[in-house]
């Protein structure tokens with residue numbers, strides 16, 4: 645096997661695969677572990693390898709990597725009932741069914757539950773998707789949640805300060821009550837962790853289940869102007885705004901990586917040991933944790949070649 649270069653221009657193998665729009669970074673890691681990826685003729689199954697495009701010969705399933713595709717970014721209003729995956733083994737409708745006329749292979753950025761609606765980004769920019777969803781970059785997502793019952797203020801406060809779930813205490817969140825009526829409470833909740841089913845689990849943990857959930861914003865982008873099932877391409881300034889939310893601009897990607905690492909280490913960030921708040925039923929007292937701030941971070945826009953981006957809003961196709 646030819647020696648694999650390890651210069652400053654070399655990048656991790658999974659990152660290169662994701663940047664080609666072949667898969668998300670996590671999927672690329674699975675491919676590597678499964679022995680589907682070769683570098684300079686040898687199968688690689690470890691994740692740490694750095695490669696240099698143009699110098700190292702990279703193959704997936706025996707096929708060489710081709711030129712990087714142009715990155716494309718779309719914002720979809722995911723309706724309820726669709727699963728956030730490219731292909732569902734159970735045959736349920738997927739978000740990809742809603743964007744069938746986009747010829748590029750794009751992937752959902754993170755996940756919304758089948759029963760959750762709202763803003764979902766789709767892209768073939770695996771690196772950007774990774775940074776948008778990894779908790780270390782702390783990109784904020786805002787939800788409108790309708791909760792069963794008249795949620796008392798101490799419980800609202802617990803949402804802001806941290807709720808104990810089986811995978812640990814949630815990080816401090818921004819929360820406000822939008823409406824209390826008809827035996828239900830509507831809240832606006834901004835979180836930056838992206839744990840699985842986080843908002844619904846928070847509702848269950850405090851004894852006020854979430855009965856309707858909509859993601860209304862992701863970083864600087866909002867869902868306004870789109871109807872369920874419709875999607876549109878992001879404007880260049882929106883892509884830049886996503887990058888800026890991550891503290892990144894072209895040319896300072898390394899800086900953003902450093903910021904991301906600091907975010908992990910900073911006191912009071914995700915991963916800090918639970919000190920206080922506990923699950924509680926309606927009306928139960930909830931202990932407080934000190935207020936903590938959130939950071940943002942992600943993304944790089946790489947240019948390439950490929951298909952022309954769409955313009956205008958698209959509606960869901962029938963049938």
Ligand code: URA
Pocket residue numbers: 755756757760840841842843844845857
């Ligand atoms: N939290 C949830 O509970 N569900 C989602 O889909 C997103 C966040």
